[in-house]
Amino acid sequence: QSVLTQPPSVSGAPGQRVTISCSGSSSNIGTYYNVHWYQQRPGTAPKLLIYGNSKRPSGVPDRFSGSKSGTSASLAITGLQAEDEADYYCQSYDNSLSGYVFGTGTKVTVL
Amino acid sequence: QVQLQQWGAGLLKPSETLSLSCAVYGGSFSGHYWNWIRQPPGKGLEWIGEINHSGSTNYNPSLKSRVTISVDTSKNQFSLKLSSVTAADTAVYYCARWDVDTSMAYDYWGQGTLVTVSS
Numbered sequence: 292q293s294v295l296t297q298p299p300s301v302s303g304a305p306g307q308r309v310t311i312s313c314s315g316s317s318s319n320i321g322t323y324y325n326v327h328w329y330q331q332r333p334g335t336a337p338k339l340l341i342y343g344n345s346k347r348p349s350g351v352p353d354r355f356s357g358s359k360s361g362t363s364a365s366l367a368i369t370g371l372q373a374e375d376e377a378d379y380y381c382q383s384y385d386n387s388l389s390g391y392v393f394g395t396g397t398k399v400t401v402l
Numbered sequence: 403q404v405q406l407q408q409w410g411a412g413l414l415k416p417s418e419t420l421s422l423s424c425a426v427y428g429g430s431f432s433g434h435y436w437n438w439i440r441q442p443p444g445k446g447l448e449w450i451g452e453i454n455h456s457g458s459t460n461y462n463p464s465l466k467s468r469v470t471i472s473v474d475t476s477k478n479q480f481s482l483k484l485s486s487v488t489a490a491d492t493a494v495y496y497c498a499r500w501d502v503d504t505s506m507a508y509d510y511w512g513q514g515t516l517v518t519v520s521s
Contacts, residue, residue, distance in 0.1 A: 336442075343505035389463060
């Protein structure tokens with residue numbers, strides 16, 4: 292069972308903006324631990340999308356942005372494109388579990 | 403360019419030991435922690451454990467009693483053993499690297515290995 296909660300699904304039309312929330316607690320996101328986001332297309336390994344709460348690795352479009360506040364984090368996708376259809380996972384560290392934890396995952400559908 | 407190439411047995415019987423290995427090509431082997439992560443079919447990701455080049459390990463407490471991660475620095479490889487497997491261990495297993503430069507995010511992943519546990 293995951294300690295980071297995400298909505299099961301979000302959807303939007305091409306060009307729209309969607310956001311994905313990641314709700315944690317005082318033992319993970321609510322501490323100084325960073326939040327990272329991954330994109331996973333069917334049948335492939337996850338790909339790092341956002342690290343350190345809001346930084347983008349080289350090659351990731353600036354349509355993707357991340358933020359963290361209190362015990363939650365969020366990923367925003369602006370100018371939604373068909374290729375953004377995938378599963379998205381947040382990830383952090385939990386000091387009460389003494390380990391890395393992932394969110395429950397969110398499926399993004401482009402209408 | 404860093405590449406992680408993994409391999410291992412894909413079909414096991416209950417009570418057997420899962421064994422997977424991951425070879426790292428390119429980049430520094432000694433400057434990172436090397437992880438195993440799994441994903442049951444249709445479900446989310448679960449961290450299994452990690453090791454660094456000197457053999458220091460951290461394991462998911464829920465799996466700790468059954469997991470051993472080891473490293474072979476001469477080959478830039480690391481391995482996973484999970485004992486006494488059951489159907490609940492059926493999953494795609496990934497090896498992955500975290501990097502201090504990315505605030506300990508997993509920046510490179512292996513291709514994944516589907517391990518099925520069935521009698």
